[in-house]
Amino acid sequence: MSRRPPKRPLIEWIFGAFSAVLVVALVGFLAWEAVFAGSRPPELVLELTSVEPAGSGTTVKIAIVNRGDEAASAVIVQASAQDASGGEPLQKQIEFDYVPGHGTRYGAFIMPGKVEAEGIRIEIGGYAEP
């Protein structure tokens, strides 16, 4: 049982050392985030990215940005739009499964008829914690 351990080629040690550096970097990053990064609750900001006619209606594209550190789930976004006829405003709602912290998600409302960007109001209904 006193056999010497088999000699390993240099390349295996190089791979090993390289991997060790990567794993240490990963652990270091996580530890740094754990200690110094905040855990601010979701801070959701809506942005109207485009209003385009599509078929007989209008597609209203939006982006939702989460400036907080924590993710929000079941984010409800509502839009109301005044169409050309001047009647009751149109109400629409979409739901995002989740918006990760410091992440962005995109979506669109479909409005019947022609709608101008000025007549559109978008707001966030609320969210749930994942």
Next chain:
Amino acid sequence: MATRSRSRSPATASGRALRDFGRAAGGALLFSLPMLMTIELWELGFYLDRGRLITLMLAALPMLFFLSRQIGFEKTRSWRDDVIDALIALGVAAVTSSVLLVLFGAIGKGMSADEIIGKIAIQMVPGAIGALLAKSQFGDTGDEDGAEREETYGGELFLMAVGALFLGFNMAPTEEMMLISFRMTEWHALGLVALSLALMHGFVFAVGFAGGSEVSPEESMWSAFLRLTLPGYVVALSISLFLLWIFARTDGMSFGDAVMAMVVLGFPSAIGAASARLIL
């Protein structure tokens, strides 16, 4: 089984081919069934960016080829044989997943060709891995007990990658990977990294001693840890990140969140990588 089939006359060659196809189909089924019955994968079939789907297929081709070389026991096998085996495996996987997707109602009338092809294509990769493995497990080389198989360091890491890919593929498309990472703090992630490494090392040691030439009992624990466990974990994490990107899970995410998701998926991938020797 193998000896008996060999003693048969060449007249049964078509029967043997049929049996081989059956085995491959069985393997494809075993490996892709969890994915065939996951709705996220059906949905990915039509909304996944085609560029990423092609990347997946292009990455799968050489992977299947090397897998066929790696698990093919005969050293004398030609490259052509392995190319053919990899293509057959893909074909068998395509047929198996098409049949099941039709039966599950995931493919039906009123769907565009684009959607149908996407749904099948995404299932072909795990199915093809299964088809290749089934062939090696019960294939026509059973009587050679693998003595000729040469185990190289690169081959070892490659098998780990396939193991990671297999288990990771099961979970990467699911919503849970994201939700779990959102629930976790960085402390949880650090714990998961530690557990992944510890379990991997346990597997590497247990399986290494069982018959491999890569880890010998005379070696110190740290040598195996540095040479196999750490590179194996890096392979598992890389595969995880690749899968998350393929399935568009990292889109619109911050760097920190993507790292967290990678660590979460890295756990099953690490287990898959470490146990690859047992499964493959």
